Amino acid sequence: MTTQRSTGRFMPSSWDETVVVDIDGTGTDKNGVYYPDRGVTRALVEYRYTGDIDGTSTAAYVFAYRDGKAGHARINGYERFEGSIGGHEGTCVFVHTGVVEDGLVSGHVEVAEGLGTGGLEDLSGSADLVLENPTDDGYELTLAYDL
Template structure:
């Protein structure tokens, strides 16, 4: 029997820096330099509310193919701590996705063997999207397990 647990999430911190700048070209937006082609790392924190309640600390890698056009592949790992569907503990999410033209679309899955307490055996995945300014209360997150 599958279940769905829905909450909302909001980025609360973002620190991105260049690992590799392939062409030595790029642009600075909001105080952060983005290579036209290259790889960056970002430390991002999230706050979750609703039936998914807690915090997340994420490390992302972005592979920019053309930052001016807004294209990047995304890979990340997030340690979530809090409660999901009334069960408390922590778990690790693996993020895969893409950034294109100002919007992020991605897939998040719970990695087995990395949960604690009541989330030790948690399984599941979610599809997420972020575009434009965050909506009231944050972006939707529905974990299907």
């Protein structure tokens, strides 16, 4: 089987982040959202994808902030994607792991095998991400995958 690659661009269409644990009771407000200096938050995020990866998704993330003022956090989450990847229609789930360091997000996305439907039922694959300086059409994602 030959590994394929599809590239799309994605942009959040909504973001709802709330505090789960605020360890020290101190934090920072940014754009109407409170971020603890040290603590845990959860976020529900909706995305829109365009390009060879085309569709919509909903992600649930957990952020563990160790220095909120400097923007340092560990990220874990799951994202349910619905649309097409390389012309294959269906749904799948992405597993996210990553870090935020000084406002720069870097991470790894892995397809959760066994959770796909339709043309994405047998999808497996992964992508590495670095998110900084988005353009008007969002961030780039190149997924290396097998079907």
